[in-house]
Amino acid sequence: MQTVTAYLDYLCPFAWRGLELVQVAAPQLGLDLELRHFSLEQGNHRANAGLPRNAPVWKLVEQPLEGPRALRAFLASHAARQQGKTAHLRFALELFRLRHQDQRELGDDETLVDAVSRAGLDLERFMADLEDEEGRRIELGRDLEAAGELAVFGTPTFVLPSGDAAYFRFTQLTTEPELAVNLWELYTAVLHNGAHIETIKRPRK
Numbered sequence: 001m002q003t004v005t006a007y008l009d010y011l012c013p014f015a016w017r018g019l020e021l022v023q024v025a026a027p028q029l030g031l032d033l034e035l036r037h038f039s040l041e042q043g044n045h046r047a048n049a050g051l052p053r054n055a056p057v058w059k060l061v062e063q064p065l066e067g068p069r070a071l072r073a074f075l076a077s078h079a080a081r082q083q084g085k086t087a088h089l090r091f092a093l094e095l096f097r098l099r100h101q102d103q104r105e106l107g108d109d110e111t112l113v114d115a116v117s118r119a120g121l122d123l124e125r126f127m128a129d130l131e132d133e134e135g136r137r138i139e140l141g142r143d144l145e146a147a148g149e150l151a152v153f154g155t156p157t158f159v160l161p162s163g164d165a166a167y168f169r170f171t172q173l174t175t176e177p178e179l180a181v182n183l184w185e186l187y188t189a190v191l192h193n194g195a196h197i198e199t200i201k202r203p204r205k
Helices: 013-029 071-081 085-100 109-119 123-131 133-149 177-192
Strands: 002-008 031-037 157-159 165-167
Touching: 002 013, 013 031, 013 085, 013 177, 031 071, 031 085, 031 133, 071 085, 071 109, 071 123, 071 133, 085 109, 109 123, 123 133, 165 177
Parallel strands: 002 031
Antiparallel strands: 002 157, 157 165
């Protein structure tokens, strides 16, 4: 198995599509997914404009729960992570689907409980882990610091076993296994290509 690290933000529909794609392709390609978090709100905050990615002055983990839109979702994601990597992936997928398919509010208690239920997690344990807010904020802070060291700027950003990392976005949801594998292999081929292609971007009308 080869570990691929995915930096995600639950606010981002492209992060959802990217995670759906790679989790479909992973079994056929022998990939082990590790989910980590990057905050678009922190990355794009005006107080951090012009600063190095690894030196923000406005930090998500220092904000009140009722502030940033995604903070509680991130903390909930870390609570789910306490039940193991597989459980965390299932929870992340269900929370993304609730947000971007069903248009549910991310920080809403009912949304989080539904994500736990759909993912088959232990709800009592999840709620207890979520109540340890300080512990979850520390874990989230580590994710955001790691993202800063990599200079992550958008989601999804995938870090390959080779150490190559890049952000990419698909406009269409891809859940058909053969197509998902083909798209993932195309993405990784671009990263590994000796031409060192950095940006491919279509014009938008």
